[in-house]
Structures are given as structure tokens and as C-alpha cells.
Amino acid sequence: MPGRERPAGSVPGGSVPAGTHEGPRVTIADIAREAGVSTPTVSKVLNGHSQVAAETRARVEELLQRHNYLRRRARPKETVGLVDLVIREVDTLWSGEVVQGVQREAAEHGTGVVVTATHGGAADTLRWLDNLMKRGSDGIVLAVTDLTPAQRRRVEALGVPLAVVDPVGSPDPSIPSVGATNWQGGLAATQHLIELGHRRIGILQGLEETLCARARLDGYRSALEAAGIGADPALMRPGNFYYTTGFSGMCDLLALPEPPTAVFASSDLMALGAYEALRQAGLRVGQDVSVVGFDDVPHAVWAAPPLTTVRQPLREMAGMATRIVLQGAKAALPEGTLRMELATRLVVRESTGPAPDRS
Structure with missing residues (x-):
């Protein structure tokens, strides 16, 4: 009710410190709100990035400690980064082309790839999200799969860049996507x-x-x-x-x-x-x-x-989506657009011929 004091260690929205079982775990978004900064800034502090002002870093660190935020260890700078490819299946010829496209582009940036097959199931997606929150990622590429609004909010709270290959439904105008004509x-x-x-x-x-x-x-x-x-x-x-x-x-x-x-x-x-x-x-x-x-x-x-x-051009589509999450949409896509469609082309071989006369 108005004027009621907030218990020590609580955050706006009623979250409680990580490690307890009395309510939802404190999120990066909660920390960012209380610190008066963006979620990507909190993510940078958690990952040991240097591009954060000392005063801001100290404020965020203090809040993380106060709320007993379950944090992952910052990766040493010499360690190879990671990109997550989340795909419906991995055992098809189509999937093989997408995986190769992501791996090729990631390798050029000195980045490793974690591949997760969801098989269209919510449980597999949730397991992947839990793992992502524990280990972190430098970018996420979704290939013919999608996240629910709640799952997308969890990704956004981590401040991890996201791009989509072959969107399942109508592309979210706020998320970069790469498809074909x-x-x-x-x-x-x-x-x-x-x-x-x-x-x-x-x-x-x-x-x-x-x-x-x-x-x-x-x-x-x-x-x-x-x-x-x-x-x-x-x-x-x-x-x-x-x-x-x-x-x-x-x-x-x-x-x-x-x-x-x-x-x-x-x-x-x-x-x-x-x-x-x-x-x-x-x-x-x-x-x-x-x-x-x-x-x-x-x-x-x-x-x-x-x-x-x-x-x-499946490999090119997957490669462009990977480039977007590693370089940023502004560097990888034409100015003023977050949606790119690469051209298709008919390749004529021997499986087509004149219509037979069935008269």
C-alpha cells in the first residue's frame, strides 16, 4: 500500500534475492531499473567489459551484491566467445546448410557456436534459455523457430543481441531478420x-x-x-x-x-x-x-x-544473421531496415520437361 516500506533486499516488482524460494529470482532488468541504467549496461558489468563508467560500475556491483544476484563468471578476454544457434532440427540437409553458414561467419570473428535443436518443443527452448542465463552468449540466431513473448523478455533482460533466419511468423519489426524471396x-x-x-x-x-x-x-x-x-x-x-x-x-x-x-x-x-x-x-x-x-x-x-x-542462399542467410549479432544491425544491414530478403533463383535440371500428351 502507499507509504509502506520496502523490505531490505527487495527490488521493484516484488522480486526477492536469488537463492531463496519465496518468489521470482532477481533479473538483470530488475537490477537495471533500480540502478537507473539499461539492461545492456548491467550485462557489460557482469561480463567484465571495460566500457562502463567507474561510478556506474560501482553502483551496479553494489546492487548485484545486495540482491545476491546469481552471477556467472566473466569470461577471460582471451577465451573464444559464443554464438547460440537455435534451430528446430539439426538432422536435415536444410539445417546442415544453416549450421555451416553460422559456423563459417562465427569462425571469421573468432567465435564458437552452440547449436540447440528445439524439435518444436517448449521444454527444449526453456532448457536452452536456462543454460544461456548461466553461461552467457555473444549473440543468438533463431532459425525457423520462435520465442514466446515471455521467453523473448528473458533474452532481452540479458542484453544479448538476437537475429532471425527465415522467421516463422510475421517478423517482429524490432528484431533483425534475414529471409529469402x-x-x-x-x-x-x-x-x-x-x-x-x-x-x-x-x-x-x-x-x-x-x-x-x-x-x-x-x-x-x-x-x-x-x-x-x-x-x-x-x-x-x-x-x-x-x-x-x-x-x-x-x-x-x-x-x-x-x-x-x-x-x-x-x-x-x-x-x-x-x-x-x-x-x-x-x-x-x-x-x-x-x-x-x-x-x-x-x-x-x-x-x-x-x-x-x-x-x-541458406549459408549466406545464416551468415548474415550471425554477422548482425556480432557486428550489430547497423553494420550488417542497409540503413533504415531490420528486414533483409536475399534473392532466390530457379535452377533448371533434368526433373522437369514438357507436359506429356495424355489425350
Whole structure:
């Protein structure tokens, strides 16, 4: 109530000293508020950075001690720094390209990489956040994964820079993100099939909640509508970017009374699943049914036949996101923007050909 004294050792918001079990742990944000400084300033004090005024450092140190803040040891300056890559899965060709992009850029800055796979689960994300708070990080790259508002506040309280590769939903305008021109890629893939004479063109969709999958689907629809064909819901199959849904979706399309003569898969893995469905049906890829993928992972050129696909520069996207967290958005991105889309490009190989005559 008004005028009531605050108990010794408490902080605004009712937090209690770390190490007790009577309430929430004191956060860096609590310390910053009481000290009258920003959370990044408190983070600098905790990590032993020298760019803090002596008076400010003393005030923050006193508050940290008073509240018994559970602090991690500052890394020696000669120790290699760390960047966290948080990704949904690590065992796919797509993920391999992203990991390599982050590692390559981090190595140029003398920085190590910690990779965490969330598998889309909240528990894995929470474990990663707990570990992050204990050991610290020089930057976080999120790849086709997302944080809840509460999780994001915890990251912000640590003052750790954050960037996103392939945002899951609409990008947060306050967080730097790097994506690809997914709509243009979907449009180019479908236009290529239309130019080959195909009119019944199916699509194997990616994970519905992801922004990139929706953009590729919109590009597919736009190309069909521009050609006066129109998108047929019967030729659309849901998926999740993985091989199994490419296989099952292609099997469904082949079971239609009038199957498609071509299919656009929202990922190369799904395209390879479609290959297997066509093989089991005794059909030839590129002759009986044309297939276009998306990503241009290294294995695409070794498929039989080599896969026509939309190349998105995954390593470059991951590298740019890493550069953003290590150098800052102002140094890594064009002035006035926190959202960057790198260009996609159609790569034509042998999995696409003229529409077969089924008359």
C-alpha cells in the first residue's frame, strides 16, 4: 500500500534475492531499473567489459551484491566467445546448410557456436534459455523457430543481441531478420512448369505456420492465376518440409482420377519424397511427371534425375544473421531496415520437361 516500506533486499516488482524460494529470482532488468541504467549496461558489468563508467560500475556491483544476484563468471578476454544457434532440427540437409553458414561467419570473428535443436518443443527452448542465463552468449540466431513473448523478455533482460533466419511468423519489426524471396521463388517454379505446357500442377506445401511456406504457396497461386489456369484445391497437399510428407502427398495426388503432370514441392526433401512415390508407381520423373523443389541443398544435383529447384542462399542467410549479432544491425544491414530478403533463383535440371500428351 502507499507509504509502506520496502523490505531490505527487495527490488521493484516484488522480486526477492536469488537463492531463496519465496518468489521470482532477481533479473538483470530488475537490477537495471533500480540502478537507473539499461539492461545492456548491467550485462557489460557482469561480463567484465571495460566500457562502463567507474561510478556506474560501482553502483551496479553494489546492487548485484545486495540482491545476491546469481552471477556467472566473466569470461577471460582471451577465451573464444559464443554464438547460440537455435534451430528446430539439426538432422536435415536444410539445417546442415544453416549450421555451416553460422559456423563459417562465427569462425571469421573468432567465435564458437552452440547449436540447440528445439524439435518444436517448449521444454527444449526453456532448457536452452536456462543454460544461456548461466553461461552467457555473444549473440543468438533463431532459425525457423520462435520465442514466446515471455521467453523473448528473458533474452532481452540479458542484453544479448538476437537475429532471425527465415522467421516463422510475421517478423517482429524490432528484431533483425534475414529471409529469402519465397514468393518470387514459388512464382518462378510454377511459371517454369507452365512454360513447359503443364496445366495440372500440384503443390506439396510446407509447414503451414511458417511464413516461408505461405509465401511459396502464394507465389504458386499467383503464377496459375496470371496464366488463366486458377488454383485447384484438389491439387494441393499439406506437408511439413520433410521427406515423408512429400512421399504421402505425391501418393495422394497420383490417386486422383486425373493426376497432375507436374508438382511443385516446397522443399527439396519433399521433392525427393515425391521421387520415391513416382518410382513406386512406375512413373519417370521429368518425363511422366515433372518435379520442382525448393532450397537447392547439395544433394539436389546428385538426385536421379538431378532436381530442378529454387535456390535460396541458406549459408549466406545464416551468415548474415550471425554477422548482425556480432557486428550489430547497423553494420550488417542497409540503413533504415531490420528486414533483409536475399534473392532466390530457379535452377533448371533434368526433373522437369514438357507436359506429356495424355489425350
